[in-house]
Amino acid sequence: MKRFFLFFSSVLVFLVGCDGPVSSGTNDNISISIPDSQGEDALDGRLLLMLAKDNDVEPRFQISGGLKTQLIYGMNVNQMKPGQATVFDADALGFPIAHLSEIPPGEYWVQALLHVYETFNLATGHTVKLPMDNGEGQQWNRSPGNLYSTPQKITVTDNGIGSLELLLDQKIPPIEEPEDTKWIKHIKIKSEKLSEFWGRDMYLGAHVLLPKGFEEHPEAKYPLMIFHGHFPDDFGGFRTTPPDPNLEPVYSARFNVEGYNIIQQQEAYDFYKRWNDPDFPRFLIIEIQHPTPYYDDSYAVNSASQGPYGDAITYELIPHIEKEFRGLGEGWSRFLYGGSTGGWEALAVQVKYPEEYNGCFAACPDPIDFRAYCLTDIYEDENAYFYESDFKELEVPAHRDYLGQIQSTVKENNHLELVLGDKSRSGQQWDIWEATYSPQGEDGYPQRLWDKMSGEIDHSVAEYWKENYDLRYILERDWDKVGEKLKGKIHIYCGDMDNYYLNNAVYLMEDFLESTTDPYYDGEVKYGDRAEHCWNGDPEEPNHISRLRYNSMYVPKIMKRIAETAPEGADLKSWRYR
16 A cells, blocks of 8 residues: 545546546636657647646655645546647646646746556457556656656746646656666566456566575575565665665654664665575565556456456466576465555465465555455445534545544545546556456446545445455355465454554454364464554564565564475475575
8 A cells, every 4th residue: 555645625527537628717728738859649648737836856756645745637638649739727627726726826836747548458348548557666757658848937826827838848768677686686577368368468577586505506496485565676675785884864754763764774784694694594585566557566366457467476477486496386385475565465365376375474454354444344334535424524534643643534545546547547546446356347447436526435346346355255255165275374464553544454354363263264463552554563673674674574484384384295405505
């Protein structure tokens, strides 16, 4: 879970997703065009306009979920041609001020960006337009190929913005691929399963950390640890040299820690030293890349609108890695772990493929029981944005700190997503949950769980979610079939003050797991006292330290699990060299 945003309510529902400029009847308008130098092709996409109070960093990098966020407005464009102006007028829909005509007088820096869409002819027979990931992990403000304008300063008066012309004369360049090192290798494979679904070549990738002695011990085969999470640009948390002595310390507002960048480098170096310790077990660790046109990460399961990512990862990518890097290649030797999105994935993959993996360690997982979809019960509640009341209007929170202070609401998050992209195309959190869990609509896009403007829940979609992706419900429904296969494999950790209220679903999952008797689940569920997102099970160290130790903190439990469950005749020696 990440990238939550604030947004001010708007009643102009019909404006979101319109395919051209709209008229407000005012003289305020902003004209945006593509110069001929950017090529001859007409482009589809989401045209975004941003205004910021300063230009310390470009406005496109100042849109966030916090109180310091700046202004953004959006609309769809079809076949935007070089040299042809598109007008953003005063009624364009935006966040957190609903319309350009309502912006207070003052000086602003303004910038435009075109988030380019491509056309996909799906195996389902639908044709959809979506933003292709271009190696950045589905980030609209830095996706290669997107066009943007140079920020310029303007003055908004009591009479409004007036007329303004912006030229999309800049293009975000391609991202350089990381280079292989002695320790870290990078692979990318074409997925036949995903390519068939999407109607074009689609790829999966991974960053592979090799164990000490990999080259010197060609006879060894290794267990595989799969670290799930958001799109990794390289293998993280591994550094072969001490912290840079010239590094300027950077303050972490999230953790209230000075010099957190130095701490991160030190932890990465400490892990390198542990990795080389004579008594440390030898195994492979991978961080996988599986972005989709909807997000930086597919959620690692099969879905109606994204295709068979679960099967592609489990039956194409994992076997390829094990063959290439001498993995043991059997379910008893594979383990899953991760936090947040990665926590949900670790648990979901274990549940969906119970015999292909031998244990999951799920930290602060995204909602694993949709009766606590953060603070919404999607089965019983009528509206996701407001608590039920005859006379009060109280919004449902989306984000808090460890003291309970609220920073954003569910309505605000979802309204900003509409500005960034309609039809679940924002690339943000609530939209990817829909893209993963929802049935495919008649137009080829995911069906909405709730009306994006009003928050009214569609309970028929909720029932689809329940039967296919509500992990607690699925386990309870199918325990007589999968219980024995999952015994001892489920480990869940969460702070009891998780910023996104994810602990509520963990409580409900624990209630079920602890009531299982045939067989007893024989795993663990633990909570961190006053711990925020993303507490991962370490009661001794603060969250800002333990989150940097994923790759080693579960190793003792994994080794114990291997010793207890490996089948007779399994290779338990070749990879235990010193």
